[in-house]
Amino acid sequence: MSLKGLFNPRWPGVALFDLDGTLVDSAPDLAATVDQMLEHLGRKPAGLEKVRNWVGNGAGILVRRALADKTDWEPAALKDEILYNDALEIFYHAYGQINGRNAVVFDGVTECLNHLRSLRCKMAVVTNKPDRFVAPLLNKAGLDQYFRIWVGGDTLDVKKPDPAPLLYAMEQLGGTRGTTVMVGDSAADVNAAQAAGIPCVAVRYGYNFGGSVNSLGADAVVDSLAQLL
Secondary structure (H helix, E strand, C coil), X not given: CCCCCCCECCECCEEEECCECCCEECHHHXXXXXXXXXXXCCCCCCCHHHHHHXXXXXXXXHHHHHHHCCCCCCHHHCCCHHHHHHHHHHHHHHHHHHCCCCCEECCCHHHHHHHXXXXXXXXXXXXXXXXXXXXXXXXXXXXXXXXXXXXXXXXXXXCCCCCHHHHHHHHHCCCCCCCEEXXXXXXXXXXXXXXXXXXXXXXXXXXXXXXXXXCCCCXXXXXXXXXXX
16 A cells, blocks of 8 residues: 555645654653653663653653553552652653753654645644643754644643544644544554544554554554655
8 A cells, every 4th residue: 555645735634743752752861861760769770772662651651660660560569659759750850851852853754744734734743741841842853833732641631542632632723533634653642543533644663662553553554754745
């Protein structure tokens, strides 16, 4: 199946993008933050590769995974909420200083965004990253100019894979299920799009908790967003 030309003058009218692992490789910053948090707590650093597999469900779950030292942590195994709250506060403080320092825009992203903008497509970021960190990262990456709105992990009461953030962004931009696409890198993105009833493009280069995106059921899977032009 050829995907070239999928993004064309007729479609989409609205494009929603995940942030971490889709537009920007922010794992180095997140790993540095997690390691700083763990060391502050007297624990061994996790390192970049582990943290890559923990990203995708928001800061709270990232911190819980780091404390448990595994992706498939069990809530019952983390009963110390005082430790968790302390760790989360340390994480937020550290990430506020590190956010965007080493982040890199993935190849093909700027080309895709420029193409969609030329077609007058309305674009939004829909991410599980806490609201306070979204705008600074987009600004440092030079991507804020492309997006009319961004929906963070605490903009609403729920986050992806719940469909509500996608539907909220779509409605804010005047889109419909037939004119809107979600672009992401993980099961959270694909599942949210499917629940929202909108098509989804998944990128292979992202995080997805260490697993492949090929079998998630996305409508298209690409190695670069430039393949869609």
